[in-house]
Amino acid sequence: SGAPTVADVGPAVVLGANQYGKAEVRLVRVTRDSARHEIEDLTVTTQLRGEALADSYLVGDNAKVVATDTQKNTVYAFARDGVGAPEDFLTRLADHFTGEFDWITGGRFGALAHSWGRIVTDASGETSEGGVGHDHAFVRGGTETRTALVVVDGDRRWVVAGLEDLTVLKSTGSEFHGFPRDRYTTLVETDDRILATSVTARWRYTDETVEAARTPGAVDFDALYERVRAVLLATFADVHSLALQQTLYAMGRRAIEEVDAVAEVRFSMPNKHHFLVDLAPFGLDNPGEVFYAADRPYGLIDGAVIRAGVAEAPAAWDAVTPFV
Amino acid sequence: SGAPTVADVGPAVVLGANQYGKAEVRLVRVTRDSARHEIEDLTVTTQLRGEALADSYLVGDNAKVVATDTQKNTVYAFARDGVGAPEDFLTRLADHFTGEFDWITGGRFGALAHSWGRIVTDASGETSEGGVGHDHAFVRGGTETRTALVVVDGDRRWVVAGLEDLTVLKSTGSEFHGFPRDRYTTLVETDDRILATSVTARWRYTDETVEAARTPGAVDFDALYERVRAVLLATFADVHSLALQQTLYAMGRRAIEEVDAVAEVRFSMPNKHHFLVDLAPFGLDNPGEVFYAADRPYGLIDGAVIRAGVAEAPAAWDAVTPFV
Amino acid sequence: SGAPTVADVGPAVVLGANQYGKAEVRLVRVTRDSARHEIEDLTVTTQLRGEALADSYLVGDNAKVVATDTQKNTVYAFARDGVGAPEDFLTRLADHFTGEFDWITGGRFGALAHSWGRIVTDASGETSEGGVGHDHAFVRGGTETRTALVVVDGDRRWVVAGLEDLTVLKSTGSEFHGFPRDRYTTLVETDDRILATSVTARWRYTDETVEAARTPGAVDFDALYERVRAVLLATFADVHSLALQQTLYAMGRRAIEEVDAVAEVRFSMPNKHHFLVDLAPFGLDNPGEVFYAADRPYGLIDGAVIRAGVAEAPAAWDAVTPFV
Amino acid sequence: SGAPTVADVGPAVVLGANQYGKAEVRLVRVTRDSARHEIEDLTVTTQLRGEALADSYLVGDNAKVVATDTQKNTVYAFARDGVGAPEDFLTRLADHFTGEFDWITGGRFGALAHSWGRIVTDASGETSEGGVGHDHAFVRGGTETRTALVVVDGDRRWVVAGLEDLTVLKSTGSEFHGFPRDRYTTLVETDDRILATSVTARWRYTDETVEAARTPGAVDFDALYERVRAVLLATFADVHSLALQQTLYAMGRRAIEEVDAVAEVRFSMPNKHHFLVDLAPFGLDNPGEVFYAADRPYGLIDGAVIRAGVAEAPAAWDAVTPFV
Incomplete structure (x- = not known):
């Protein structure tokens, strides 16, 4: 580290x-x-x-x-x-x-x-x-x-911004199918599910941005934060999702494409499952309306999205005690 | 219970x-x-x-x-x-x-x-x-x-609305002085301090409101909630505070005065201490600007505010296991 | 209060x-x-x-x-x-x-x-x-x-001892059946299930004990605590359970019977569900061996057990803010 | 990662x-x-x-x-x-x-x-x-x-064992002095303080141990865990501490010296401050007896201790999202 x-x-x-x-x-x-x-x-x-x-x-x-x-x-x-x-x-x-x-x-x-x-x-x-x-x-x-x-x-320095516990949910516009099936697979394919997650994201600023920030007032980190946060939210909303992985990548990609100061973004995104409740035993249908929000277990999707051509910066990410 | x-x-x-x-x-x-x-x-x-x-x-x-x-x-x-x-x-x-x-x-x-x-x-x-x-x-x-x-x-019923974890802070407009001093008193009196709390409030609606609510659509509990919440926030902001007790009472009083449906309000409000940091050892003054926000201990102010003339309703409040 | x-x-x-x-x-x-x-x-x-x-x-x-x-x-x-x-x-x-x-x-x-x-x-x-x-x-x-x-x-005083988060589990010796069935009942009856709970208990000492304790050294509250705790644990273990309610009552009853100083006991005990996992889709049986421990929802059993003849003491239990 | x-x-x-x-x-x-x-x-x-x-x-x-x-x-x-x-x-x-x-x-x-x-x-x-x-x-x-x-x-694999929230305290046998003093230093040197921490430790087993474990029953990971845990506890107790850093290193060193299967140990150890309460205003002395246990801030000491000669294994430690 x-x-x-x-x-x-x-x-x-x-x-x-x-x-x-x-x-x-x-x-x-x-x-x-x-x-x-x-x-x-x-x-x-x-x-x-x-x-x-x-x-x-x-x-x-x-x-x-x-x-x-x-x-x-x-x-x-x-x-x-x-x-x-x-x-x-x-x-x-x-x-x-x-x-x-x-x-x-x-x-x-x-x-x-x-x-x-x-x-x-x-x-x-x-x-x-x-x-x-x-x-x-x-x-x-x-x-x-x-x-x-x-x-x-x-002489080296890195600046990493981020956010935690940004909890978001889409009530439609999310599918999950086409996955492989083996002896242990029971999950039914779906073309309409709730997608919910609590976004943890960290984004590293480019070396140019960090260098520029040595001049007081030259970089507005508050404005950059608000801009990236807005892009992450909007992308989560706009992307029709075939997998939470796809949504994650799209969020990172768009942040990099729209905010020049961002060198890379890392995400950890739980897939907070919302299970459609089976109301048939009670003589009721359930056309995507009543859900049980489960605590555990949950899916967990991690990934990094990187601006092409930027040098890797392991020192910015390494922790002495990376006990996740 | x-x-x-x-x-x-x-x-x-x-x-x-x-x-x-x-x-x-x-x-x-x-x-x-x-x-x-x-x-x-x-x-x-x-x-x-x-x-x-x-x-x-x-x-x-x-x-x-x-x-x-x-x-x-x-x-x-x-x-x-x-x-x-x-x-x-x-x-x-x-x-x-x-x-x-x-x-x-x-x-x-x-x-x-x-x-x-x-x-x-x-x-x-x-x-x-x-x-x-x-x-x-x-x-x-x-x-x-x-x-x-x-x-x-x-045949009896009671309806109690409420909120938790409404965290508010005033950066001035709060004093605390005139308290008794004994052998164990070291606190300095102040006429300007930060006042911060995380409001837990519960308000019981009047019997008339509960009765009226038997007619579907006759009582808009969502609107009542928003109205009481707004009054609590505004009163916290507006009252020049001589004690958190005074602020608590004013919040309850104004909720009762402004919202006819409210019979009584109970509060539990921690006094989340913000201590002015002594910067003198570093050759600096600190005119009410730099504070240490402490976790524990904290003050804890509990109280009920009741509309005059309404009957008490212990059954609405009793819990089999009131393990606070 | x-x-x-x-x-x-x-x-x-x-x-x-x-x-x-x-x-x-x-x-x-x-x-x-x-x-x-x-x-x-x-x-x-x-x-x-x-x-x-x-x-x-x-x-x-x-x-x-x-x-x-x-x-x-x-x-x-x-x-x-x-x-x-x-x-x-x-x-x-x-x-x-x-x-x-x-x-x-x-x-x-x-x-x-x-x-x-x-x-x-x-x-x-x-x-x-x-x-x-x-x-x-x-x-x-x-x-x-x-x-x-x-x-x-x-001039009145009450002393209430207790414990929280005493997590216990029985891997057998627990049944649940004979409950009424209506349109919304799907639960299958069982004569062998895991019974798990996290005990919160509070016990009030008799007025005589509280009075005696005015003489220094006359009452050993540490020993009383250890004794009640041991009785609660042993009773949980020993009772063949037909309902968590029954276990709760037996724990309180035995504490009162075995410890003269105890006037009443109040419990709040979650039924921490352990669901047998259906392994049949994988070609496996599951004879009471593999369980999913759920977080929420959970059953919640509250109850008071009182020594016959002791006067009630609501003041010992009332809280200004019983926001459970 | x-x-x-x-x-x-x-x-x-x-x-x-x-x-x-x-x-x-x-x-x-x-x-x-x-x-x-x-x-x-x-x-x-x-x-x-x-x-x-x-x-x-x-x-x-x-x-x-x-x-x-x-x-x-x-x-x-x-x-x-x-x-x-x-x-x-x-x-x-x-x-x-x-x-x-x-x-x-x-x-x-x-x-x-x-x-x-x-x-x-x-x-x-x-x-x-x-x-x-x-x-x-x-x-x-x-x-x-x-x-x-x-x-x-x-084809590579790594096995890392560990523990969390092992909370320990020494009521004496801990000093802290000899640190540099600058404009912002107010801490008084002490030759007797409470030392308390909540140990998070992770230890990686040697490649030989991991290889041996491919033979069922050849490595008893439960026994290894108990052995390392005991060494960590005993070392915390036995070392007369001049700094929590020194205690951390001694714990890791002794684990490596006494347990051949351990290749390296990483620690994250908060210094949970216990401040001697100043009772002088009340006319009382306080010879190391009455302490305020603070929540935040706390010291935080991280460190790795490595068996000499073993190859580094960053892949065992890297996380995609090392968001500590």
Whole structure:
């Protein structure tokens, strides 16, 4: 992962890839330049890497260990100057840790961004989505969580955006047939089923985009996020699906085709089964109307979609502990 | 609870209140009368009561036990005719079980309603909230869950609506001071703090409303839900808060004042603490901008607000197992 | 609930039952009188009641509001003198709050107790359950959580012990048949099925026990807990079950019969369905061997079992917000 | 990951690594050869890989898609012949899918194993850990979950065992000092703190072990699991810790040194902070006795420990969607 630190410590055992840091720092930032406040709400994780850290593992020597408590303090202190797009905030943190401590040669800096909308009120107490909203009262919005990740290894850096728990459903426009049948196959072919999934997606930005982002204001990561999210949603809706695999690929392909900054997209998409209930024992038909939504098991479709010609970037994706 | 069944079974032990049923039946209903589909998504729990059920507890005699599997089947079969407002659907189920089986004299019928919105797309793949939305592609919406409960005891019935996990925050307009100080008090008084909570509310409708609802279409429970939710949100936003208790009471009071159908409201509202981070060690001030959002412990404010003159209805609230 | 505070505040609206406090204070106590440490691990919730608290709801006057932060501090300060049985610790807290502040006339004091066992090691690194265990290294134990609750209303007090998530399964010795059949019944009768549940139980101690416990050391709540837990487990195992209802009642009955201190027991027990998989399509039989363990829906059996002759104690069970 | 399937589908976009399958198949297996039953409880996930699967992604052609429903059926059908060690069961599944369908050239086969113990009863209803236990009544045991993973890529295969949520705590024998101090450092050095973590560990078995396991009965994966688990626990207890990093490394090192079959171990270990509560404002000292157990943030220490000389095996660890 990132910058594996391998140190021979004897005849038998070596230290492999490692990293350490502070996880899930809960940061809420209020911007109150005017009576109309803004809020930003992040859960930040910083993890540092560097060969010099090996001694903390091997002999408990902490001389190079920037305390995780210090990392937490730094997150809060940096928020004093504002947060902005999570990708930019994480980059500021990454630059700080790798710049301030010469033995910190890389790391993995991640955030979840929790969305809030303004509460909209009028004299009658009614909420109208068209309203301008309250100056300092907010309600948690959306169902999905935005994610951001900055990975640094020496002079290299990667920026990966994403989202989790974007739950979507099509009540028609989905088929599944033509699959092979063996001794264990009982599934009936269908040309009309519910297709439902909870999208987890991560997209890596191109090296050009990451390079451009070194100039403050040159890349609008918030706008890019909104654009990719919209494309993913629209593609899920528009594609007549013959398999969830096909839908997945189409979502990635269209994101790459429509958003130049995207180098590749990886998805993990459960097929959340909705089974048509057999009402015949009760003397009723069921023309695609009444469904049982099952919890487990579920299908699970994983896949990567990559812009042709871009170099692979395993370091952006590798985790020391990929325990999925 | 409801209809406690007490049977003396010897010198030592009696059976107290009891109920049984099927919990968390996951029901998705697609209405496809036209190309423009509608979906309804409920998690339904039915629990039956009646003195004749005692023998299943006392000696394992199931002659009166409407199987929980039968209850599940009934939920799905009834959905074939449409769902509608969850309060109406639960009432249909309650009427069925107490009507079909004369020894079932009451019960507790509950649902969670999960909201979905239409995915809005245009040629460019952009989502516009102003759009009409896709005919059959949906995205899970909102952050809160709507709840509905119908309790029946013989000829009596109660209808309780509610919501959970409505997470709201005010970045100012909240004070807390004037509390007593003892040996264990260290909290500093404040005239400006973040106020954040995740509202759980349940409101019971008046007997008149419940009676009126026996006429199909006479009461629009969906509209009532939207109206109360809007009042709760607006009141949270508008009240300048001196204590979360005060905000809670104001929310209930205004719901009762503005919505005639509401007899009483009960709330459980955690005070989700946001602590101002001390940045002084880093040479920085922090004028109400950078906060640590804590998980635990949290304040917990519970309270009921009741329309003057309405009769109490403990049977609507009692649970056999109130294990909060 | 407990001490409902009802205040008329105008023509329209009154304040009903209410309480407030600090929830989920995470307390770990190390006793290090010798090299052989002991640890206690509790999650404590305190909630105070009293008519004088109404003004905090009605007008935001906090003059009587013992800050929840103060409540938290008190929990930690009291732990300095030791914890002991959670029922005793909660009683000390209850006595303090109702004694120190004369307007606090009651409350609800609860705890979850998390169990730890000693790590057992020998020179070879093997763990032997028979060993004496490490002096200061522990591993989280058990699958269930012990609960304790002390409710106070003026001079009255109740003590309710319990457990959650005690997951048990019988692979035979369970039948289910003889239930009524209607249009919606498809369930097949069985004389051999898996019976599995996750027991939530709460048992209230007799008034005599609660009174006796005012003398320090007179009642050993830890021993009582272990005794009731053992009876519940043994009864689940020993009873040949014709219905989960029957098993529930037998568990409560035997707890009351064998433990004099128990006045009543309330249970909530899901019937965690294990469905025999139909292997016939694959040319295989399935003589009770291969099962699918379903998540939802599940049966849900609730019931109370009461010692004959004991007075009812609704105040021990009522919650301001019984949102089950 | 495993067998990435890359297909050029035009000028712009290619399909990268992918896999699909059925996740979280809940399997309970009862062995009832005698009155003394045995139970096995697994949650199984199968994911298949192969270049021929690309067409399902690219054009929705399912001719090569072994339905995830078929995968589920296969899991249950194979359980008819017994389960055994999860590593062996997963290997049987892997061999089946790659053998039966020549275009399935690899995959990822995982399981969680849930532990159960026998309920021990005697006539008095007491549970005695020394007893032989009930023939067919069981209680869920342990706090951690055992994991197993078999990864196949053509002729290569890897077996990775592991555990999750093994929560351990030392009440002394842990120091943390000597770390660098910068502008953002406020942490006080300590020579006595609580050290607590929830161990997630995965260990890969050597190629020799995997090869030997092709002979039925030649490798006892259950015994290996128990042995490694015991070493991890004992090492956590025995090591006087100067850093959680040091404890992590020692745990991995000793597992490799004591268990020949282990090629490498990867850990993810949160540092679950227990903060000494400042009781001075209440006139009390706190000599390491009263602690606040915090939820978030937490330290997070990741690391791999590798037997010297073994070849790296990235394919055993790579996931298509390493979204940690």
